[in-house]
Amino acid sequence: VMHGRFAGKGIEFVVIDASNRKEKTQEIVSEQSPSLTVALDEEGAAWDNYKLYATPTTLIVDQAGRIIFKHVGYGPGMEKMMEKELALLLRRRTT
């Protein structure tokens, strides 16, 4: 949902299905955000690379390729917080 609000601001949103249940993922994504890029981590390669242990895990990677933010879980206030993070990152880039 959030990616619409940041459209055109130089932020790419990617969802990685870490469940190997692509039909279910397809169903959810087409209901909520049909334009979102959804990649399938069928072999768990990306998962292993990032040493993850739970879903959902959200990462923000800046333009220099650094992981600026990592959060495990989803709770109330998460979206607002992500917006602040992205706004901060966009602001820091321009200063």
Added chain:
Amino acid sequence: VKSGLWILILVLVVAVGVGIWLKPRLTQMSADEEARQADSLAAELGRIQDIEDSESKISKLEAFVAAHPESDLKARAYYNIGREILYTLEEPDRFDDFARRTLASEPDAESKAIIYYLMYRAAGDSDTGKGAEIGRRLLADDVSAAWIYNHIGYDLAEKGEELDLALSLCNKAVEFAEGSRDSASHLDSRGWTYYKKGMYPEAVADLEAAVALQGEPDEEVLEHLAYALLKSGQPDRAFDTLRNILIMGEYDFARSKLDSLMQVKGYTREQVEMFESSIWQERMDRAEPAVAFALPTLEGGRYEFAPPADEITVINFFSPT
């Protein structure tokens, strides 16, 4: 006779040699076979979970449980049966019957824990008293799955209800989880329960132990620790803990608490700005490089992530429930 004996010895030596050579290969093969079987069972369960019709899904899940009594996936199957009865069919009496039968007949701790979890969710969401009753039943039962004691204990503590029961449940969770990777989160729950009970030194001890056990700090544990430090008269240590949270991200509670602490300390505008830059600098210093990957997409294309990109990238690893 002599040459026959030599041939026999030679045959024996070769047989032992072949045995030694084969054993690790056969063991590896059987480990691979086990992993393959586990994957195919998980896929089978996934297909059953996606069945639309509730009754047919439930009967297939029951058949799955009966056919794979030793499988680790049994608890997941029970969870899906219970969830279907409770939330899709909305038949609480049928669920009670299912829960009672399963608890009476099922020896597997994880499966029992899942049933308690569903029972607590069904009762405790609307009625704390009923939820506490489930907690008491769990305490009396001997289910060696730490997470369920932790779940109910923490939930009661967070609601500020039945704190003695919450503490007993958390104690049990800590005891069961000792030495496991979940120890930190169970110590966090118990620390938070102590905090809710006004036992601040005990809270600080548990929460500090939880932080020390965590490879990657967790903002929620640090938040609990900061509150416990404030209550136990250690504002400077609380300040540092909150600062560590902001290094992880723009977490609201840390931000607002730090703002008020800075006000109390009489920070000037310059000091606040210096503080902000130091946080940002530390975030940059700590940030690890992102790893490139390329994966197929849902639409049949390919997504390549090759940092550094020109854009900021938000990556969400997700699995549907």
